[in-house]
């Protein structure tokens with residue numbers, strides 16, 4: 001195949017890197033990504049894309065489009081940072097950047113700019129080939145705990161896509177083949193009655209007792225739930241710091257995961273019963289507040305094979321001397337590295353014969369229920385780097401990470417063009433998607449839950 005269209009990414013690489021740097025330098029957390037989404041939107045508008053903003057009631061969510069008609073292919077762009085993980089770039093020691101509070105510890109600045117790079121190359125292909133078709137950048141805020149894509153999905157914006165693709169920064173080069181679990185966050189708030197814990201304990205009703213009893217009940221419940229269910233909790237309000245007061249109010253945040261949305265729903269009902277039981281036993285009352293939810297990820301094998309083919313056709317980036325020197329220093333700070341671990345990922349892992357389970361969750365699940373979706377693991381970090389740690393932020397402007405982002409743009413663009421050129425692959429993807437979803441999207445997020453802006 002003529003891959004000339006990919007040279008657009010070489011021509012515009014300085015601008016693309018600058019875009020990633022701008023997002024890195026303005027780390028904004030879920031639904032507050034005004035500068036980050038603004039930078040991507042301006043860049044795409046200047047390059048001939050039309051942009052629809054404020055998707056699903058989220059000011060920083062957008063869809064940018066170029067072209068018309070089908071096939072319609074979208075590149076997922078994430079751009080939110082992680083709270084309180086500010087860090088200076090290119091140093092191998094934990095050191096807060098005084099100019100910001102948060103930090104790009106999940107590499108979403110590279111995720112966002114990589115999607116833009118891919119879209120520019122596909123735009124060049126569409127112009128040169130004169131083919132019908134649309135390329136989109138799906139501007140998805142609030143990935144970190146916000147389930148931004150779930151709110152966007154309910155407006156139907158992902159429905160018209162023939163395929164969606166994304167490339168998330170990781171420590172390895174591979175096509176993502178593993179599905180992920182559906183998940184949700186529900187806050188339980190208990191109310192009792194304050195009283196002197198020594199003099200008049202019989203008058204008090206402890207909300208903290210209720211929280212503890214609920215947790216005990218859930219911990220017994222664990223033995224009797226499916227093996228792939230997960231329940232986690234954090235006591236977010238223990239009712240104060242005075243032990244001589246019967247705590248009148250306490251809160252616990254629950255996070256539940258299950259293999260699909262239906263299974264998640266039944267798990268949530270059982271956890272809810274633990275709250276009811278705890279409230280009865282402690283003579284307290286409670287309410288629950290649904291915070292966020294993501295659907296399980298539907299994987300599409302034909303898109304995985306297509307993406308693998310594209311990744312294999314483009315040489316992976318190689319570290320230069322400066323990258324190697326920096327990686328040696330970063331490697332010393334990583335706890336679970338072995339002596340012979342490589343300094344950078346430089347091999348494309350093959351598609352596995354057997355898909356292993358994965359017990360995490362992603363709001364890309366809500367994209368995947370609406371259109372055939374595939375993701376790439378982008379090998380830009382020193383292997384062993386914790387995905388949400390200061391070392392990730394420190395590597396965010398590294399030469400190797402930048403070249404990995406540019407490679408990602410090319411591989412995603414080539415994968416998309418292979419689909420434009422071979423529409424039978426899209427038909428096959430659609431068939432597989434229909435077989436796995438029945439064409440029905442019942443989100444894990446209840447319809448009345450609004451984004452926590």
Ligand SMILES: [Zn+2]
Pocket residue numbers: 105106144387388
């Ligand atoms: Zn993350």
Ligand SMILES: [Zn+2]
Pocket residue numbers: 106107108143168
């Ligand atoms: Zn992430």
